[in-house]
Amino acid sequence: MQIDYSLFKLVNGLSGNAIADRSFTFLAQNLATLLMVLVALAFLVPWKQRRDERRRGAVIGTAAAGLALLVAQPIAHLVARARPYADHPVHLLIARSPDPSFPSDHATGAFALAFGLWLYDRTLGTVLLVLAALLSVSRVYVGTHYPGDVLAGALLGAGMAGALYLLPTRKLVELVVRFAGALTDRVLVRPHSAA
Template sequence: MNEWLFEQINAFAKATPWLHVPARSYAGYAVVLFAALLLAGWSAARRSGDVSRAAAAVTAGGATLLALAVNQPIVHAVHEARPYTTLTNILVLANRSPDASFPSDHATMAGAVAVGLLIVSRRLGIVAVVAAVLMAFTWVYIAAHYPADVAAGLLLGGVVAVLTWLFVRRPLTRVVGALAGTRLRPVLVTAGHPQLS
């Protein structure tokens, strides 16, 4: 099923040469978009005056780094070959890499950012979810990953983001609330009085 789905997407890539440059560009540079979304989440949390949201914004960034750290041992343990090293007669738009394929680092990052931002702001979270799914698709489209690689990455990133928030929510919210009463307040919350939620 995994290989069959990859072949269907690769056939679509062969039939859509006009998408090659946009897909390669998005796959390569969308990490900048996700960084911008994290900053937007931080800004939205600050303006809300809600220290819980500010704590969630901090957690979103931290959980993304944690998800990538968790992903690395899995990548090395599974050591799945990239599609272009095992399949023939496929269109390869990706820059070839000796790295293993499962789970996808980029999808892991995207999944963590998307779920982390859903906790901070539903609107930003939905934008991030769409961006994450699009990133996952483009990495398969350019033949850098199998569909299972990116699906596992999205799932792993999302799970790490949720578990991290559940683990740190109360203590981190208290810390942010305490810091909001110091000179660091403008960095943490800017609207009204800090509100615990």
């Protein structure tokens, strides 16, 4: 735990610059929402290429995020790790949370979404993985998580996405993609009118 705290002090100790503080605070509070919107768009946008792959990735990522967050809850209460600001002097830039620190819910959900999409679309998935990593660093920067919290969340989220990808869930994923995809295509894509 000493290494975890030393890394925390290194990252959190960078705070104090008004522009960086505002930027990382914004990222820590809003990047998870942006990731959810991007995954939704990966499903909803009628891409000309790789539409079905992106939809499969969005389905796997979303399911993995939900399941990983369910798994994270009993782990958090079993480990019951206090937030950094409860045990150490920190530069806390966002409101305190009553939840345990380990694992980070933000990192868990973000990496599940990003890795789920990456499994089907390396380009878009890589962008989301970079955003998930940035979210994780920002949660340490603002003083609400140790690096080990976000690392555990990242492993849990990505691991759940990988497990769903490898398990025999493809038929279920295809069913969701076809059914939900057909509905969204009817709503979002205008049928060509007959001349």
